[in-house]
Amino acid sequence: MKPRVYIETTIPSFYFETRPTPEMVARRQWTRHWWDSAAAAYDLVTSSAVIDELARGAFPSRDKALSLVASLPRFEVEPAVVEIVQVYIEHHLMPRDPLGDALHLALASFNRCDFLLTWNCEHLANANKFGHILRINSLLRVPTPAMVTPLELGGDTDVH
Numbered sequence: 001m002k003p004r005v006y007i008e009t010t011i012p013s014f015y016f017e018t019r020p021t022p023e024m025v026a027r028r029q030w031t032r033h034w035w036d037s038a039a040a041a042y043d044l045v046t047s048s049a050v051i052d053e054l055a056r057g058a059f060p061s062r063d064k065a066l067s068l069v070a071s072l073p074r075f076e077v078e079p080a081v082v083e084i085v086q087v088y089i090e091h092h093l094m095p096r097d098p099l100g101d102a103l104h105l106a107l108a109s110f111n112r113c114d115f116l117l118t119w120n121c122e123h124l125a126n127a128n129k130f131g132h133i134l135r136i137n138s139l140l141r142v143p144t145p146a147m148v149t150p151l152e153l154g155g156d157t158d159v160h
Helices: 010-015 022-041 048-056 062-069 079-090 101-110 127-140 150-154
Strands: 004-007 043-047 115-117 146-148
Touching: 004 101, 010 022, 010 048, 010 062, 022 150, 043 048, 048 062, 048 101, 079 101, 079 127, 101 115, 101 127, 115 150, 146 150
Parallel strands: 004 043, 004 115, 115 146
Antiparallel strands: none
8 A cells, every 4th residue: 555645735836836946946846856756656635625725826827736636536624624723723733724734734634644745844844843743643643644845755856
């Protein structure tokens, strides 16, 4: 059985990123490299929350980003997931926006994903927050996915 990877909103967004700054170009290259060469080793999933977030976006490649994840299985937001989101917010684990980072983490945790793939290094792929996330998820009796970037999950840094 392949490890399950929850594809968060930033992944399809960065796959089609067009900003010319060195950081944005690097993230686009790493995302494309991972998607095109490493993604097949995993069971990719996303959620209705990711689709909704992408659809609300106002960026040039929105339709392409939606197409990239259109065929992936989707998790729906269930009452148990909403309860997890509330606990995250109450414990100051995530920002107060119930449709943002807390929701993605709750969906990936509740649905037992092995990884949450993201470029959000402030609230999700952040080693300084992982211990707090692990404690809260342990109290909630839900597993904690590894929150990683495509660069970390792919392991191959030879991207041109």
